[in-house]
Amino acid sequence: MPRLDWLAHHMHHSDIFASWIHQQFHYEYADQPLPQWQREFADGQFDGTWQCLIALDEDRLLGGAALATADLAHRPDLGPWLACVFVTPQARGKGLAERLIEGICAQARERGVAKIYLHTRDQSDYYARRGWTVLERFQAWENDQWLMVRNL
Structure with a gap:
C-alpha cells in the first residue's frame, strides 16, 4: 500500500508534481x-501556501493533494482550500485520491x-x-465550475 508523507520531506519530487498539476x-x-x-509550489511547501501531501510507492511518486491558503482569485474571502488533487493514471481506482483528500482534511482539522x-x-x-456540498456554480476558464465546502 502506498504511503503518504509531506512533500516538504521529499523535495526532489516537487518539480515533477508541480508539472503534473500545471498540465x-x-x-x-x-x-x-x-x-x-x-x-511558487516549491516555496509553498515551506511558507504554508501549498502544503502538499504525496503518495509514494517506495520512492516513486503516485500523486498528491495540497492544503492551499488561496486557490480561487475571485473568492479571497474563503480558505483554506483542498487543491492540486492528482493521482497518476496507473495508480487510479484504488482509493488513493480519497486517502490524500482525507489526509488534507485531517491536517486542516489539526x-x-x-x-x-x-x-x-x-x-x-x-x-x-464524500461529504462536500455545493456553495455555488460559476464560470471560469471558459467552463462551468463548482465551488464546494466541507465542514470538518
Whole structure:
C-alpha cells in the first residue's frame, strides 16, 4: 500500500508534481510559465501556501493533494482550500485520491479549521459523495465550475 508523507520531506519530487498539476489544470495556468509555477509550489511547501501531501510507492511518486491558503482569485474571502488533487493514471481506482483528500482534511482539522473549500469543473459528484456540498456554480476558464465546502 502506498504511503503518504509531506512533500516538504521529499523535495526532489516537487518539480515533477508541480508539472503534473500545471498540465492537468492547464487552463488555470495559461498565464503562468511552468518554471514560475514550480518555484511558487516549491516555496509553498515551506511558507504554508501549498502544503502538499504525496503518495509514494517506495520512492516513486503516485500523486498528491495540497492544503492551499488561496486557490480561487475571485473568492479571497474563503480558505483554506483542498487543491492540486492528482493521482497518476496507473495508480487510479484504488482509493488513493480519497486517502490524500482525507489526509488534507485531517491536517486542516489539526490546525483548528472548521471548513475547507475546493473548486472543480468536473468532479462535483465525486466530492458530493464524500461529504462536500455545493456553495455555488460559476464560470471560469471558459467552463462551468463548482465551488464546494466541507465542514470538518
